[in-house]
Amino acid sequence: MVDKDNILYARIVNKITELMPLPETIQKIVDLTRNPDTPLKKISDALESDEAMATKVLKLANSSFYGFSKQVKTISHAVVCLGFNTIKQMALTAHSFSVLDKQLDGYYLDRGAMFQHSFGTALASRLLATKMYYPNAEEVYLMGLLHDVGKVILNQFAEQEFNKVIEEYNKGGLMFYEAERKVLGFDHGDIGSAVCQKWNLSDDIVETIRCHHNPEEASAGNISVHMVHIANIIVSIMGLGIGAGGVDQKISEKSLSVLNLKEEDISMLMMSIMDELENDETLASFRNA
Amino acid sequence: MAEIRVKLAEMRFSNKSEDTLVAHGLGACIALAIFDRTTSLAGMIHIVMPSSDVQSKNDHPVRFADTGVPVFLKEFMRLGGNFAACKIVIAGGANMPSNSIFNIGDQNVLAVKKALSKFNLSVSGEDIGGNNGRTLNVDMKQGVISSRVFGCPVIVL
Numbered sequence: 001m002v003d004k005d006n007i008l009y010a011r012i013v014n015k016i017t018e019l020m021p022l023p024e025t026i027q028k029i030v031d032l033t034r035n036p037d038t039p040l041k042k043i044s045d046a047l048e049s050d051e052a053m054a055t056k057v058l059k060l061a062n063s064s065f066y067g068f069s070k071q072v073k074t075i076s077h078a079v080v081c082l083g084f085n086t087i088k089q090m091a092l093t094a095h096s097f098s099v100l101d102k103q104l105d106g107y108y109l110d111r112g113a114m115f116q117h118s119f120g121t122a123l124a125s126r127l128l129a130t131k132m133y134y135p136n137a138e139e140v141y142l143m144g145l146l147h148d149v150g151k152v153i154l155n156q157f158a159e160q161e162f163n164k165v166i167e168e169y170n171k172g173g174l175m176f177y178e179a180e181r182k183v184l185g186f187d188h189g190d191i192g193s194a195v196c197q198k199w200n201l202s203d204d205i206v207e208t209i210r211c212h213h214n215p216e217e218a219s220a221g222n223i224s225v226h227m228v229h230i231a232n233i234i235v236s237i238m239g240l241g242i243g244a245g246g247v248d249q250k251i252s253e254k255s256l257s258v259l260n261l262k263e264e265d266i267s268m269l270m271m272s273i274m275d276e277l278e279n280d281e282t283l284a285s286f287r288n289a
Numbered sequence: 290m291a292e293i294r295v296k297l298a299e300m301r302f303s304n305k306s307e308d309t310l311v312a313h314g315l316g317a318c319i320a321l322a323i324f325d326r327t328t329s330l331a332g333m334i335h336i337v338m339p340s341s342d343v344q345s346k347n348d349h350p351v352r353f354a355d356t357g358v359p360v361f362l363k364e365f366m367r368l369g370g371n372f373a374a375c376k377i378v379i380a381g382g383a384n385m386p387s388n389s390i391f392n393i394g395d396q397n398v399l400a401v402k403k404a405l406s407k408f409n410l411s412v413s414g415e416d417i418g419g420n421n422g423r424t425l426n427v428d429m430k431q432g433v434i435s436s437r438v439f440g441c442p443v444i445v446l
């Protein structure tokens with residue numbers, strides 16, 4: 001937990017709404033879906049009022065993961081087929097793609113790298129969720145996508161402080177997020193979690209993002225944090241958008257045991273990630289959008 | 290100048306002096322580069338895992354050291370490359386620190402070297418191990434192969 005008196009943290013959190021606002025359409029959808037009795041029509045109306053967002057959601061609805069035999073052509077059809085939780089997740093996913101398409105100099109991440117890392121972690125998280133028969137694999141995908149979103153804020157907002165983090169890290173002995181904690185009193189997970197809180201996302205998402213480097217600190221019932229933790233490390237090992245910190249991350253024994261993963265499973269996971277990267281058109285289509 | 294990016298589980302070749310071959314963001318993966326001065330032919334392969342045992346069919350030979358290296362070397366020869374005059378370099382093979390259940394970086398390094406030795410070849414330069422991400426670069430015009438850890442100076446191999 002971040003110390004209540006941490007001034008820098010308070011300053012950054014206060015800036016989140018300005019630095020990383022959630023578009024009105026999505027805010028509306030998130031709010032509407034909080035009430036399970038909201039008529040589907042209201043959701044499709046909200047989405048259709050934002051044409052660019054609607055196009056992106058349709059693209060996601062037609063990706064191979066959902067496996068519809070016929071193309072989903074209209075938003076109202078998509079909402080009926082997929083239900084509003086999935087639609088909400090998709091709207092957030094589409095928005096996150098644009099938020100993550102950034103260059104982060106502080107982390108030695110060029111523009112494509114941050115995007116690739118987030119996208120790869122999202123895929124890997126969803127693969128683990130599916131393997132575990134986790135009921136809400138799409139939410140885990142979103143967690144994977146957003147796990148490092150705090151880096152975008154820190155990179156933008158705390159440049160000076162950040163140089164001290166790099167210095168500390170370069171001394172050796174600490175992992176990158178530990179260097180952040182030592183210098184700043186918090187890490188990019190705390191900031192990412194604050195972003196998700198401002199966006200009004202679920203408690204699970206907020207906690208998983210906060211604890212993705214230290215899943216032991218999450219509450220006992222939270223399984224998704226272990227999926228995102230492992231996914232992030234595997235994707236880093238594979239070099240997908242790695243920057244400062246490299247593969248210098250400790251895999252949590254607890255996560256391995258909660259998910260019951262062996263060495264062979266990790267190899268299979270790496271294979272599946274490569275298969276999905278080859279087959280998934282989402283990445284290309286969103287980067288051009 | 291064209292930068293040819295060699296992505297995960299890809300191999301690329303060029304004989305144009307204005308080109309550079311680059312593998313960005315190597316973690317535990319290995320980029321193996323080969324450069325033949327006499328013909329100005331260069332190649333690079335970006336290997337992800339040590340052994341193809343994990344796949345049931347041989348669908349993706351380039352992903353693995355044991356199947357990727359032979360495919361790569363044969364293609365190099367087919368394109369007119371000559372091993373006697375060439376430089377062979379590897380970079381990558383980083384490992385996670387401490388209590389990890391596996392050290393895929395080290396395994397990758399060993400597997401690539403073993404696969405090379407079957408062709409009686411060995412590396413003339415390497416930048417491997419540690420916990421850091423790297424980039425390997427073949428500058429065809431200068432004939433220089435170099436690697437770089439993020440935020441650190443370039444190392445000529």
Ligand SMILES: [Fe+2]
Pocket residue numbers: 147148188189212213
């Ligand atoms: Fe992270």
Ligand SMILES: [Fe+2]
Pocket residue numbers: 117121147148232
């Ligand atoms: Fe990450």
